[in-house]
Amino acid sequence: xxxxQNNKAWFLVLPVLVLVAxxxxxxxxxVVNYSVNDTFGNNEFFWNxxxxxxxxxxxxxxxxxxxxxxxxxxIILAIEVPLGIFIALNMPKKGFWASxxxxxxxxxxxxxxxxxxxxWQIFGxxxxxxxxxxLEAIGIDYNYTNDALDAWITIxxxxxxHWTSLVALLCYAGLQSIPEAFYQAxxxxxxxxxxxxxxxxxxxxxxxxxxxxLLRFMDSFMIYTEPxxxxxxxxxxxxxFLSIDLVxxxxxxxxxxxxxxxxxxxxxxxxxxxxVFYTVMTTLDAAETK
Amino acid sequence: MARITLRNLAHxxxxxxxxxxxxxxxxxxxxxxxxxxxxxxxxxxxGKTTLxxxxxxxxxxxxxxxxxxDTDVTEQETALRNIxxxxxxxxxxxxxxxxxxxxxxxxNRGMDAGYIAGxxxxxxxxxxxxxxxxxxxxxxxxxxxxxxxxxxxxxxxxVNAILFDEPLTVIDPHMKWELRTxxxxxxxxxxxxxxxxxxxxxxxxxxxxxxxxMYDGRVVQMGTPEELFETPAHTFVGYFxxxxxxxxxxxxxxxxxxxxxxxxxxxxxxYEPVSGRAQIGIRPEYCTLTAGPGLPVTLRRxxxxxxxxxxxxxLFGQPFNILAPEGMAIGADMTRVAFAPGKIGVYADDWRxxxxxx
Numbered sequence: 220x221x222x223x224q225n226n227k228a229w230f231l232v233l234p235v236l237v238l239v240a241x242x243x244x245x246x247x248x249x250v251v252n253y254s255v256n257d258t259f260g261n262n263e264f265f266w267n268x269x270x271x272x273x274x275x276x277x278x279x280x281x282x283x284x285x286x287x288x289x290x291x292x293x294i295i296l297a298i299e300v301p302l303g304i305f306i307a308l309n310m311p312k313k314g315f316w317a318s319x320x321x322x323x324x325x326x327x328x329x330x331x332x333x334x335x336x337x338x339w340q341i342f343g344x345x346x347x348x349x350x351x352x353x354l355e356a357i358g359i360d361y362n363y364t365n366d367a368l369d370a371w372i373t374i375x376x377x378x379x380x381h382w383t384s385l386v387a388l389l390c391y392a393g394l395q396s397i398p399e400a401f402y403q404a405x406x407x408x409x410x411x412x413x414x415x416x417x418x419x420x421x422x423x424x425x426x427x428x429x430x431x432x433l434l435r436f437m438d439s440f441m442i443y444t445e446p447x448x449x450x451x452x453x454x455x456x457x458x459x460f461l462s463i464d465l466v467x468x469x470x471x472x473x474x475x476x477x478x479x480x481x482x483x484x485x486x487x488x489x490x491x492x493x494x495v496f497y498t499v500m501t502t503l504d505a506a507e508t509k
Numbered sequence: 510m511a512r513i514t515l516r517n518l519a520h521x522x523x524x525x526x527x528x529x530x531x532x533x534x535x536x537x538x539x540x541x542x543x544x545x546x547x548x549x550x551x552x553x554x555x556g557k558t559t560l561x562x563x564x565x566x567x568x569x570x571x572x573x574x575x576x577x578x579d580t581d582v583t584e585q586e587t588a589l590r591n592i593x594x595x596x597x598x599x600x601x602x603x604x605x606x607x608x609x610x611x612x613x614x615x616x617n618r619g620m621d622a623g624y625i626a627g628x629x630x631x632x633x634x635x636x637x638x639x640x641x642x643x644x645x646x647x648x649x650x651x652x653x654x655x656x657x658x659x660x661x662x663x664x665x666x667x668v669n670a671i672l673f674d675e676p677l678t679v680i681d682p683h684m685k686w687e688l689r690t691x692x693x694x695x696x697x698x699x700x701x702x703x704x705x706x707x708x709x710x711x712x713x714x715x716x717x718x719x720x721x722x723m724y725d726g727r728v729v730q731m732g733t734p735e736e737l738f739e740t741p742a743h744t745f746v747g748y749f750x751x752x753x754x755x756x757x758x759x760x761x762x763x764x765x766x767x768x769x770x771x772x773x774x775x776x777x778x779x780y781e782p783v784s785g786r787a788q789i790g791i792r793p794e795y796c797t798l799t800a801g802p803g804l805p806v807t808l809r810r811x812x813x814x815x816x817x818x819x820x821x822x823x824l825f826g827q828p829f830n831i832l833a834p835e836g837m838a839i840g841a842d843m844t845r846v847a848f849a850p851g852k853i854g855v856y857a858d859d860w861r862x863x864x865x866x867x
Contacts, residue, residue: 403567404600406587408614408661418602418613 253479271480281481283456284464288440291375291460295439298379300432303386308420310391321391324384336448339377343449363450367457370450374458377445382435389431393424429500433493440489461485511578511669513541513564513702518573520559526571533559535727536572541670543578544700546693548717550707552749556726557706561672564704565594577669594672595662598679599654603647607638610646611660618665632660635691652680659688663695670702677712689716710750722746738792739852744859747790753819753830755854756796760789762855762862770825772804777851778864785858793819793830795849803845806831811839822846 254271256264275281306324311317327335343363345351354361363370397419405415421428443462446452452459452467459467465485469478520534529535534556541547549557562568564575566587574583582590593614602610611629620628633639636656641649646657655676662671673692677685693716696703707713713720714734721731722745729743730736741747747755760767760774762783767774774789798806798820806829810821820831820839824846831846833839855862 398598398600400596400598400600403562403565403587403594404596404658404661406567407565407592407594409588409591409617410613411617414613414617418604422602422604 250479250482253475254483257476267476271476272484275477275481275484278477280464284459284461287457287459288461291442292436292439294375295378295382296432296435298375299383299386299435300428302379303383303431304390304424304428306383306387307390307394307424308416310387312395321388324387326384327381328384328388330381332444333448335377335381336445339373339380339445340449343373365454367454370454370458374446374449377449378439378442381445382438386428386431386435389427390424393427394420397423429496433496436496437489437493440492511580511702512543512576513670514574514576515539515541515564516574516576518563518570518575520556520563520568520570520572533726534563534570535725537728539721539728539731541702541704544702546696546703546705546716546718548705548707548713548720549723550710550713550720550749551723552708555723557708557723558674560723561594561674561704561706564670565592565672566590567594591665591667591669592672593662593665593668593670595658595674595676597675599651599658601646601649601654601657603645605646606643607633607646607649607657608642610657611642611664614661614665628664628666632664635663635695636660636688652684655679656688659692666699668701670704673703673705675707676705677707685712692716710752714750722749724749740854740861741790742861744788744790744856747792747854751792751794753793755790755792756824756829757788757790757856758824758827758829760787762787762789767853767855769804772825774804774848774853775850776853776855776864778866780855780862780864783855783857783862788856788859790854790856791848791852793832795852796829796831797847797849798822798831798833798839798843799845799847800840800842801845801847803847805844806846807844808839 252264255267255269257267257270258264310320310324330338342348343351343361345355345362351361351363360366361369363373401419401423402415405419410418441462442460443466446458446460447463447466450458452463456464462485465478465481468474468481515537517536517538518534519532519536521532523531526532549560551557559568563570566582566585570583574581576582577590602613605613608629611632612625615625615628629642630639633642636659638653638656638660641653646654649657659676662673662676677688680688689712692703692705695701705713705716707716714737718733719731720734720737722729722737722743724743724745730741730746732742737746737750741750741755744755744757747757758769760769762768762776762780765776765779767776767787767789769789776789797803798808804824806822806824808820808822811833812819812821817835818833818837820833822829822831829846855864
């Protein structure tokens with residue numbers, strides 16, 4: 220076959236390639252470069268192979284941060300997802316109050332992360348904060364700056380306040396798409412409230428719910444600003460999550476090699492979990508359609 | 510099972526209805542006999558579905574009462590009314606299998622498992638889904654889902670009534686016949702009161718013993734298919750039932766004669782002077798194109814529909830349809846239309862006026 224070979228069309232892909240290279244690949248390669256070299260500045264690099272990776276993967280400090288991170292994400296999901304569903308189920312479906320609730324729910328989502336941190340940092344202070352002072356006034360010993368449990372509670376409550384709206388709004392959108400006929404049919408079939416939730420609302424919400432879980436997992440797994448502003452990772456290391464530890468390592472101690480190796484592993488963990496999520500989602504979908 | 514009584518029932522979707530035009534359902538008083546097969550027929554937006562939803566309790570009427578037997582159920586929840594309803598579009602529980610879907614209404618009533626299994630198999634056989642009982646409902650086609658909805662509607666034996674809201678819209682024509690026949694058979698077998706909403710006259714006439722024709726929020730006639738055909742109580746019934754519908758011609762009625770323009774038509778009965786807009790109505794089936802005596806018509810078009818031909822004509826400038834049997838030759842000299850005796854109806858402001866037989 221004398222087919223004309225003309226590959227000029229590939230040039231059309233070039234702009235995207237350049238863009239992606241500058242936005243993602245090249246910065247990532249810099250990190251890769253740091254992770255396999257040792258440097259003392261002056262742009263001098265000494266080959267270190269997988270040394271930093273080996274060091275980081277067996278580092279007690281990183282294990283502890285990872286443990287805290289997983290615990291944090293698990294607690295966040297366990298609270299925000301059911302709470303979000305519960306709120307969505309109880310929001311008015313139409314009329315003035317529906318719009319009112321939507322705006323009210325969207326408000327925390329619009330506040331910048333560091334402002335959220337600052338708000339709660341002050342709110343929780345025992346000397347001037349409404350929450351901290353109030354708790355002390357009614358005789359509860361609360362001080363997030365020197366009690367690890369109080370610090371955790373503060374950060375979790377803050378995150379729930381900040382992000383439950385996202386889950387609720389997504390679920391609300393899922394609920395709104397259910398035709399009225401389904402509820403009518405359930406009444407005709409004499410279904411209980413639980414059955415309506417279990418067989419109508421939950422299946423119809425499952426798509427958005429998985430997205431909500433995925434988003435909340437990724438966000439909470441990468442959380443930095445808010446705990447940094449509120450507790451700075453303390454007291455001690457009790458609220459030092461992965462990203463906070465990473466910054467301490469890279470910017471505080473200037474250990475660029477270990478930090479780079481660590482951030483690559485961090486990135487891979489998130490990528491892996493998201494991929495697992497996505498695969499489970501799509502196979503569940505396919506299995507149910509069969 | 511129960512007789513359904515609608516007492517002074519009316520419904521408006523507005524909180525403070527100003528006049529009659531604000532009512533989706535105008536005031537009505539009807540008794541639906543226990544075990545009857547009724548069809549609610551009417552064009553879109555005439556209030557059929559509203560009426561159905563009031564009976565099932567999905568909509569609470571703004572005026573009047575609904576009675577099942579002797580019990581007033583106007584304020585009762587849908588779930589407590591023990592009624593089955595099938596909607597226009599399929600409603601299935603996606604995550605359940607076909608079997609679980611069919612069993613759902615029975616389980617909710619706490620029926621015995623053995624009974625449920627037997628009953629579900631029986632219904633599955635009827636809707637032809639025995640071999641896919643264990644499949645998830647989610648991946649099925651729209652008409653399969655609608656069959657499940659129908660099955661779920663019929664699975665309970667002790668329901669007060671089964672309501673169908675245009676249930677065969679998404680089903681293909683062949684299956685429509687079959688399902689309708691099965692519904693009919695089911696009705697004969699169990700004697701449930703069935704109310705079937707449709708805008709398709711064939712569906713209504715083949716399904717029901719009694720057809721209820723609705724127009725503009727009002728029940729204009731309730732009768733057997735034959736009554737609707739022979740003596741439509743309202744011009745809408747005349748126009749809606751039959752294909753093509755009844756011919757309606759403006760006329761002046763005096764005694765036993767109607768004057769159409771300058772021609773005279775013998776009505777075969779005596780009428781009191783008619784107030785308001787007077788019309789005479791006659792079905793195309795009872796008109797004959799002829800060369801003999803009759804009213805002058807101008808033939809515009811002939812449509813051959815197989816069994817017979819529809820002659821589209823004009824009578825004093827108003828459209829007029831005549832049916833001609835298949836073999837009949839139509840000559841150029843046939844310029845008049847003759848009416849079968851006793852088949853002419855007189856309408857005053859759209860309502861039929863009874864004549865006195867002579």
